Amino acid sequence: MGIIKAIKLTYDYIKRDEEGNPDGVKRAVDHVDIDIEAGEFVAVLGHNGSGKSTLAKHMNALLLPTEGTIFIGEKDTSDEDNLWDVRKTAGMVFQNPDNQIIGTVVEEDVGFGPENIGVPTEEIWKRVDESLKAVGMTAYRYHSPNKLSGGQKQRVAIAGVMAMRPKCIVLDEPTAMLDPNGRKEVLRTVRELNRKEHITVVLITHYMEEVIEADRVFVMDDGRIVMEGTPQEVFGRTQEMKDYRLDVPQVTELSWELKQDGLPLSDGILTIDQFVDEIMELYNGGNGRGDAGAVEAPGMETAQR
Amino acid sequence: MAIELKDVSYVYGAGTPMEVRALDHVSLTIPDGQFIGLIGHTGSGKSTLIQHLNGLIKATEGDILYNGRSIYAEGFSMKELRSKVGLVFQYPEHQLFETDVFTDVCFGPKNLGLDKEEIQARAREALELVGMDASYDEASPFELSGGQKRRVAIAGVLAMKPEVLILDEPTAGLDPKGRDEILDQVALLHKERGNTVVLVSHSMEDVAKYVDRIIVMNHGRAVFDGTPKEVFRHYKELEQIGLAAPQVTYIVHRLKEQGFPIDGDITTVEEARRAILEGIRNRK
Known part of the structure; x- marks a missing residue:
């Protein structure tokens, strides 16, 4: 107890x-x-x-x-x-x-x-x-x-x-x-x-x-x-928080909105660091993983053929 | 048609050991119809400044013009000024005193010497404006929730039909729902009636969302004055005086530093969302 x-x-x-x-x-x-x-x-x-x-x-x-x-x-x-x-x-x-x-x-x-x-x-x-x-x-x-x-x-x-x-x-x-x-x-x-x-x-x-x-x-x-x-779990359920008309940090809200728009971001981002890292990874997607690179790849192949 | 402050200074307790210069040569113009956010720390002079605007305290130095006339000139009617410039104090609900909501809101217009019909029409209209329908008219103000009490108190000032509405931290102590309700009402009022609104606030996020212009006070001076974008561009200087830009402004600056193509002048989540999507899409 x-x-x-x-x-x-x-x-x-x-x-x-x-x-x-x-x-x-x-x-x-x-x-x-x-x-x-x-x-x-x-x-x-x-x-x-x-x-x-x-x-x-x-x-x-x-x-x-x-x-x-x-x-x-x-x-x-x-x-x-x-x-x-x-x-x-x-x-x-x-x-x-x-x-x-x-x-x-x-x-x-x-x-x-x-x-x-x-x-x-x-x-x-x-x-x-x-x-x-x-x-x-x-x-x-x-x-x-x-x-x-x-x-x-x-x-x-x-x-x-x-x-x-x-x-x-x-x-x-x-x-x-x-x-x-x-x-x-x-x-x-x-x-x-x-x-x-x-x-x-x-x-x-x-x-x-x-x-x-x-x-x-x-x-x-x-x-x-x-x-x-945890705060991350609770704020990650951004829609529910909004339904209760409670605030979420702007960085959490922005990540959530972008996620709705289709960007593959984590749930419940609470810090600017994490947000910036994830966005930059998407933006620089080419090196390693990330879907921006994946989108480009087939185009390249087509061009080569 | 405007309020103009010309080199206004105000000293509390002049000539005593407790002397404090609360306003230090402030000059600014508040034109008709603007929605202004007044920001600064406790002790920065915000409250002192707004109390000058309807003549509650008299400038130690300098002059204030209302529609071109000095409010300190002989023959200027302070009573009329106060009916034109409505001031909602902090925690205005502490000033509710009547036995029911409707009578309380009638108090202001009654003191203007209007006839009974006009008083009642204005009280009803003011209550509607703050979203309190007639079902609350007979309720005791003390039965209401904190947010409702505050709206009734604001209605009491609106019933005087002021041209300029000044609100001193109208959302202090309210929960997020109560805060949004009050600010949305004020914004609507500004839009529909075209009133000049001066909103004193601690919250950069709120101010960025609603106002046309921000005035930042520090040590009795207006240190920044401009659109939210212009003012938040100085986010590093704002930090030095213990204030901060909205979180989203920091996000955008960090992205920009890392090479993401984005405009640094972003102050709301919606703007940031659009800009980031655009940046990512153009990349693809």
Whole structure:
């Protein structure tokens, strides 16, 4: 069993009328099965309303399943006795950095979590040091959080989660409110945590460029997981991605379009290098293989006869 | 008929230690009917620039002409300017406040002092323009999705019938579907009404797809100004200021370097597709 495992996970939001009586049900997550191994970098891609945030909230028991089960670190979240273990295993980072910061000084904010669970003072400072270092914010430890940029604030929020020493971090659209520089900063931080600290990362996003470096991508639509695979496999199914009105990188889209036009290109080209190599091989087709050479050859023979 | 900026500078907190020159001698003309993309990093001066266009902030130096008249001249009606130059702020949905969608959109024209029939006709028309049919009229703005809320907020500005529509990052935080819907609506509006549109954006791909002209801001100056092709020709300089051309421009340049016969001035996937097919076919 992986660190996060959901079996037929289903969640219904209950709509209520003005008097608070139940008035219809909206199924936000619909029989989702996932199994995420410790140390993986997993991305969940989908539109607003696709159920990806609802799924994320199950990963540290902010929501409990209506049907089905989700295990975090092999603990069933529906069992109340497991609540603290679950939240210690999986930390969450949300969309709006301003809603997540409570300290008046960066280092106090980062120390807030461990202090709340009764970590000894010395240990708190050690964790604060390490967490700030991990997100590259040590230089700002005595700054006021409200003077930081959006990307820096998100990194402080991530440090706050890191100070809890989770095995897994779930980030729910952490870059949606940031500018391109802030987005890059946060993504770089998340990737480093995954690679250097071996933290399991679940990144919820609707930006396709953020999932390209993930180990595995899940695409959600209408509460279900509709596609799953490596970024190359998922983006390679370009038509499906377009049908879900999700973006693919321009290089993938261009390769796919050219493939429709009959050029023999690979599926799911994600890098400019690969694309340029394949096109140049077609163009210079004559030397060795490639169909341009093959087309010419019979013509040559005819001419010789 | 145009907006003309003449050597405009703006300094925040002049004379204090926090003094920042947000605009630094900017001169440019925005003629009628153009679709302009305004690009630059956070802090480059884009937002400061657009707030000058309807007189929300006053230039520290320089002058701004609206249809040939200085907006700072005595007797110039700022109220009229603001009804002609409509500004949609970032996250405009935060400004929705009425109990239902229709009333919210009526707020702007009501403040122009129009009669009730005209107000309602304009609100209906504006909502149609952003693709919100009458079935949403009585909904609370807070029941809508993020993209819908934003469209209602944009309708609130359209109902003022501005000649110039300025949108400050209208797609920030929206998913790709919501983004395409908003940008397609804006493009349609530009086409049908002939409005001048200024679109502030971080996305080169979006801008390349829609606009006639790109203005690139950096450190308070307009560093590049031209058609997307002209501006993206400077992709190496754009990188130096932390911006980038669309990915497809890089692809085309790489192909060209390797000897593939292709025009380097390509900014959209469709253009690249046609050019590459042509290159391969001619080879055969």
